Amino acid sequence: MTQTTNRHRVTSEVGRLRTVLLHRPGAELKRLTPRNSAKLLFDAIPWVGRAQEEHDAFAQALRDRDVEVLYVSELLQDALEFEAARDEAIAQVIDDKRWGDQLRRVVEGHLRDLHPEDLAHTLVAGLAHEELKSAHGLVYRLMDELDFIVDPLPGLLFTRDSSAWVGDRVALTSFAMPARRNESALTGLIYRHHPRFAGVEPIYDPSMEHVEGGDVMLLAPGVVAVGTGERTTPAGVERLARQVFAAGLAHTVLAVPIAQERATMHLDTVCTMVDADTVVMYPPVAYALEAFTVTASNGDLKVSGPRLFLDAAAEAMGLDRLKVIDTGLDPVTAEREQWDDGNNTLALAPRVCVAYERNVETNAQLEAAGIEVIRITGTELGTGRGGPRCMSCPILRDEPPAA
Numbered sequence: 399m400t401q402t403t404n405r406h407r408v409t410s411e412v413g414r415l416r417t418v419l420l421h422r423p424g425a426e427l428k429r430l431t432p433r434n435s436a437k438l439l440f441d442a443i444p445w446v447g448r449a450q451e452e453h454d455a456f457a458q459a460l461r462d463r464d465v466e467v468l469y470v471s472e473l474l475q476d477a478l479e480f481e482a483a484r485d486e487a488i489a490q491v492i493d494d495k496r497w498g499d500q501l502r503r504v505v506e507g508h509l510r511d512l513h514p515e516d517l518a519h520t521l522v523a524g525l526a527h528e529e530l531k532s533a534h535g536l537v538y539r540l541m542d543e544l545d546f547i548v549d550p551l552p553g554l555l556f557t558r559d560s561s562a563w564v565g566d567r568v569a570l571t572s573f574a575m576p577a578r579r580n581e582s583a584l585t586g587l588i589y590r591h592h593p594r595f596a597g598v599e600p601i602y603d604p605s606m607e608h609v610e611g612g613d614v615m616l617l618a619p620g621v622v623a624v625g626t627g628e629r630t631t632p633a634g635v636e637r638l639a640r641q642v643f644a645a646g647l648a649h650t651v652l653a654v655p656i657a658q659e660r661a662t663m664h665l666d667t668v669c670t671m672v673d674a675d676t677v678v679m680y681p682p683v684a685y686a687l688e689a690f691t692v693t694a695s696n697g698d699l700k701v702s703g704p705r706l707f708l709d710a711a712a713e714a715m716g717l718d719r720l721k722v723i724d725t726g727l728d729p730v731t732a733e734r735e736q737w738d739d740g741n742n743t744l745a746l747a748p749r750v751c752v753a754y755e756r757n758v759e760t761n762a763q764l765e766a767a768g769i770e771v772i773r774i775t776g777t778e779l780g781t782g783r784g785g786p787r788c789m790s791c792p793i794l795r796d797e798p799p800a801a
């Protein structure tokens with residue numbers, strides 16, 4: 399495959415979207431039960447067929463706007479055609495301290511016998527106890543029969559979190575949540591081995607301090623906001639700042655503390671951008687959120703603040719002010735719609751965004767502010783607590799217009 403310049407490059411949240419990475423949910427969602435859903439970070443048991451229909455409609459809405467949609471499973475399968483990728487994938491999976499040598503040998507043999515397509519399927523859907531008929535031995539026999547030998551990855555649906563592009567470099571993220579750690583191992587396989595990404599050098603990797611993609615927001619070229627709360631740690635923000643400064647990808651990183659709770663697990667659950675100078679924000683945090691401004695200074699970091707996020711962001715972006723779509727909602731509606739990812743919009747271009755249709759009042763406020771809202775259904779997709787931004791990893795966007 400030929401490399402063209404600017405095949406992958408993202409410098410903002412709102413430049414016209416050209417290529418995006420999605421994951422169509424599949425067998426891994428069928429693994430969710432009331433027994434394991436909390437651990438796998440879902441709040442309900444999704445109806446899988448309907449979730450797939452909703453996801454297909456989401457992908458179609460993007461294609462209708464000329465966005466190229468790439469799928470994780472297809473890229474993974476292509477990457478696993480290469481022996482080096484298969485070796486790496488298997489080595490990652492069998493590095494599991496729960497198993498012991500005997501079970502490890504059996505799992506390794508099982509995975510080695512799989513064709514790339516089946517291996518890709520197993521890496522995503524996991525391997526249940528009953529599916530490994532050839533196993534025996536102490537660990538296998540003492541395992542709960544309803545348990546998994548290889549854990550499924552239902553969170554892969556939220557492709558935003560396992561990798562994030564900053565300019566023409568990709569950050570393979572480092573998950574705080576154990577249930578999601580193997581997701582960035584898979585995206586790593588894709589970026590390292592798929593010919594489409596030949597020459598791309600990751601700027602961050604899963605062995606580094608915790609950073610999840612939902613916390614990383616490209617406010618403007620050269621300005622990156624990073625939420626720190628339940629997922630991304632302060633040390634993660636610091637490391638990411640060092641990495642992007644060293645690579646010349648940004649001049650300012652804003653460290654944005656967010657409440658350490660499930661409702662606000664990532665920065666993009668409370669704030670997303672809909673234009674080069676406009677954000678939609680959860681009302682209770684809009685005028686309270688703070689930020690530390692981090693810049694490079696003599697080979698180290700200079701930290702100032704905290705100040706109001708809106709002020710720190712506007713200054714770093716070179717704007718007089720960052721506009722907030724004042725959703726003007728009553729507190730109960732605001733809380734309900736925030737929980738259902740009302741603030742989690744995906745911009746397809748300046749002033750055009752995709753949002754869940756159920757957040758009726760937030761969407762009405764967006765439209766009143768002149769934003770085009772492309773509505774999608776997310777009744778089943780939303781059971782994992784993620785909206786259009788969480789379910790998409792932009793790989794190519796046009797440069798944003800000057801704000």
Ligand SMILES: NC(=[NH2+])NCCC[C@H](N)C(=O)O
Pocket residue numbers: 438439440553556558559575578611612613663664666667782783784785787788
């Ligand atoms: N960027 C996001 N807000 N992602 C949402 C991720 C949801 C997922 N169930 C988790 O808890 O990790």
